[in-house]
Amino acid sequence: MRLSVIGTGYVGLVTAACFADLGHAVIAVDQDTGRVRSLADGQVPFYEPGLEDLLRRVEKSGRLRFTTDTPDAVRDSEVIFITVGTPARGGGDADLTAVAAVAEAIALALTEYRLIVEKSTVPVRTGERIRDQIHLLTRGAVPFDVACNPEFLREGSAIRDFLHPDRIVLGVDSERSERLLREVYKPFECPVLVTDLSTAELIKHASNAFLAMKISYINAVANICERVGADVRQVADGMGYDHRIGRAFLDAGVGYGGSCFPKDVAAFISIAREAGYEFRLLEEVARVNEAQRDILLRHLREALWVLANRTVAVLGLAFKANTDDIRGAPAVPIIEALHREGAVVRVYDPVAEPSARELLPEVSYCPDAYEAARGSDALIVLTDWEEFRHLDLPRLKTLMRRPVLIDGRNVLDPSAARALGFHYAGMGR
Ligand code: NAD
16 A cells, blocks of 8 residues: 655654555655655664664665655555654643644645544544644545544564554544555554544543553552562562553653653643543642652662762663653653752763753763763662663672662662662662
């Protein structure tokens, strides 16, 4: 099939590359000329495991091309996926400027039937708005459908998640759109849930908010564990064996971040409010999440007494392992708080340094964990990178000024650290 994908960020680029790999002819569009130029040269603008190889493979097949020209993409494809960003605005509701701009560009280029699919995470009823605006701009003269096909991939395992989803949700309001989307997803073997547009839009927000709630739940439990001397990891294991609960998203720590959970929780609260429902449960989810950073800083202050002029080594900037994405990462406000208190910050992240440099110009970037630890008064872990689980603790101890470990992701072994003479504080352990 001939498809286009508008927006070549984490979701759009993976979508375009995977569809092309599955045999579709795909046009990937972005308004960012620099990005399109480097993609055409084979450069991936962000870190995502396996994406560079996949792009190289599909490039050879000739089934994927990049352009800034939306009208050209609209002319040449039967199905158009919108994958632009939907960031949070000040009040928490989603900023739909980019989605609206794409809808308008599509409308102005429509000359014959097209299926327009929102894959970006959008508030319920956005599909209706897209449909109304395109109808107004085309004066009802061109047939088209709008569908919602939310994306559930995770950065860091995006390709695998895209190709092997737990389910595919198709929010449609015509047989034709369902038929076209089923054709697009023909090679997939997972359950396909067909709903109306609003239901599909809600499924995405309800899912992300639920996962965020699991994280805040276990963080709240971690706070009780700290008070009574229990170990939250074992509590989570014990809960997780229950198949009604599941172990995923029950890792206590400094809280969720990224470009999705914080904004999607805020957007869902705002959507609910607009619909006349105060979603207090989710307000508390967001509050618990933000409080986790203060808990980590409290552990640090307890160990160091004052933070002014102390050198703190921060391991991990990305909001989670296997990505360079620092949007909404807890590391950013934590580092800013350390600076406000007069601490000197040395950081190491395996891949996120280039994304962080502009936002955090005042920290010293180090080539590895041990260099970051050199001369430091404390080391705090903020991302669950695999390599941090295997740190050489005796070596760290010889490099550090004070042997203090604050484990914001519970990746280290508390008894091993304590046996070596470290002051160790995890989250809920
Ligand atoms: P992103 O910020 O990485 O990429 C968005 C891209 O859209 C950018 O390259 C930007 O230049 C481009 N763009 C913006 N306006 C445009 C326009 N008018 N025309 C053409 N291109 C335009 O965003 P992302 O992380 O890929 O997220 C996209 C959407 O998918 C969001 O709604 C997000 O909530 C949702 N989502 C994200 C993830 C994730 O893990 N990142 C997972 C599932 C769903």
